[in-house]
Amino acid sequence: MxxxxxxxxxxxxxxxxxxxxxxxxxxxxxxxxxxxxxxxxxxPSFRGDDGIWERHDPADFHRRRLDADPAGFWADRLSLREAIYGDVDPxxxxxxxxxxxxxxxxxxxxxxxxxxxxxxxxxxxxxxxxxxGTHRRVVCDDCGHRRDAEAVFEQVAADGDPPPRCDCGGVYRPDVVLFGExxxxxxxxxxxxxxxxxxxxxxxxxxxxxxxxxxxxxxxxxxxxxxxxxxxxxxxxxxxxxxxxxxxxxxxxxxxxxxx
CATH class of the missing domain: 3.40.50.1220 (TPP-binding domain)
Structure with a gap:
C-alpha cells in the first residue's frame, strides 16, 4: 500500500x-x-503497529480485573506506566x-x-x-477521594505490595476510564x-x-x-x-x- x-x-x-x-x-x-x-x-500510541496494546493485554486493565484482583491490576498498571513513560519526562x-x-x-x-x-x-x-481521564491522579474506588498519582505509583514500586489504599480503606485506582466502564x-x-x-x-x-x-x-x-x-x-x-x-x-x- x-x-x-x-x-x-x-x-x-x-x-x-x-x-x-x-x-x-x-x-x-x-x-x-x-x-x-x-x-x-x-x-507511544496504544494502537497500531508496535502500539502499547501489542505488548500488553488490555484485559489486564479491565474493570473486572480491578474488582477481582486489585493487587494484580496494580502490579500490571505499574508495568504499563513504565512502558509508556519509562525514563522520559514528556x-x-x-x-x-x-x-x-x-x-x-x-x-x-x-x-x-x-x-x-x-x-x-x-x-x-x-x-x-x-x-x-488523567494519569496524573488516582481516585478512591469507595469514597471518591482524589490525590496525586506520582506518590502512589512510587509507593507501589517501593513497597511491592499493591494495591494502594485510601484512609477510608478503599482501593485507589487510576483516574482514567478503564475497559468495561x-x-x-x-x-x-x-x-x-x-x-x-x-x-x-x-x-x-x-x-x-x-x-x-x-x-x-x-x-x-x-x-x-x-x-x-x-x-x-x-x-x-x-x-x-x-x-x-x-x-x-x-x-x-x-x-x-x-x-x-
Whole structure:
C-alpha cells in the first residue's frame, strides 16, 4: 500500500489559508485530540503497529480485573506506566503549543482530548475536557477521594505490595476510564454540546475509531460545522470533512496559527 503521508511543503497553501479563515470567522471553535498529538512528545500510541496494546493485554486493565484482583491490576498498571513513560519526562510539543495559542487568541473555545497525559494543561490551554481521564491522579474506588498519582505509583514500586489504599480503606485506582466502564457523563455531555455548537471542529491526531469520542466529529459535521481532519492515516470521518491533511500535526497546526 502506498504511503500518502505528506510534509507541510506538500500541502497547498490555499488550503491552509481556507482552514485559517474558517477558524478566524468561527464563533465557536473546538478541537479533539488523539494519540497522534502526544507521540511527538515521546509517548507511544496504544494502537497500531508496535502500539502499547501489542505488548500488553488490555484485559489486564479491565474493570473486572480491578474488582477481582486489585493487587494484580496494580502490579500490571505499574508495568504499563513504565512502558509508556519509562525514563522520559514528556513535554508539550508544537501541536500542543499551537492549540494553546488558538485558545489564548480567542479562536478556540475548548480542547477535547482522548489523551490522559496532561500535556495540554502543561502547554497552557485553560479549557481541557479529558474524555478518558488523567494519569496524573488516582481516585478512591469507595469514597471518591482524589490525590496525586506520582506518590502512589512510587509507593507501589517501593513497597511491592499493591494495591494502594485510601484512609477510608478503599482501593485507589487510576483516574482514567478503564475497559468495561462508560465514559463520564459530565465530560461527554459537555463535549457533545460543544461539537453541536461549533462552527469549526478540528479533529487532530486521532484515528477516530474509538467510540463514543469518534462520534464527536460526526455530530459537528451534521450541525454544519467546518470539519478539519489532521491525521497521518485515513479516518472514518474523512468523507464528511471540509479539509483533510494527511500530515504531521506538529507542522500543520503551527502553520495554521501563523496564518491567523
Amino acid at each position: 502506498a504511503d500518502d503521508r505528506h510534509g507541510i511543503d506538500d500541502i497547498d497553501g490555499e488550503t491552509l489559508d481556507a482552514v485559517a479563515e474558517a477558524i478566524r470567522t468561527a464563533e465557536t471553535g473546538v478541537a479533539l485530540t488523539g494519540a497522534g498529538v502526544s507521540t511527538a512528545s515521546g509517548i 513535554e508539550p510539543n508544537a501541536a500542543h503549543a499551537a492549540l494553546a495559542r488558538l485558545e489564548s487568541s480567542g479562536h478556540l473555545d475548548a480542547v477535547l482530548t482522548q489523551n490522559i497525559d496532561g500535556l495540554h494543561d502543561d502547554a497552557g490551554t485553560d479549557r481541557v475536557i479529558e474524555l478518558h 462508560p465514559m463520564p457523563d459530565v465530560a461527554m455531555n459537555e463535549a457533545q454540546r460543544l461539537a453541536r455548537d461549533s462552527d469549526v471542529f478540528l479533529a487532530v491526531g486521532s484515528s477516530l475509531s474509538v467510540q463514543p469520542a469518534s462520534l464527536l466529529p460526526k455530530i459537528a459535521a451534521e450541525g454544519d460545522s467546518t470539519l478539519v481532519v489532521v491525521n497521518y492515516e485515513e479516518t472514518p470521518r474523512d468523507a464528511s470533512a471540509a479539509h483533510v491533511h494527511r500530515a504531521d500535526v506538529t507542522q500543520v497546526l503551527p502553520a495554521i496559527v501563523e496564518r491567523l
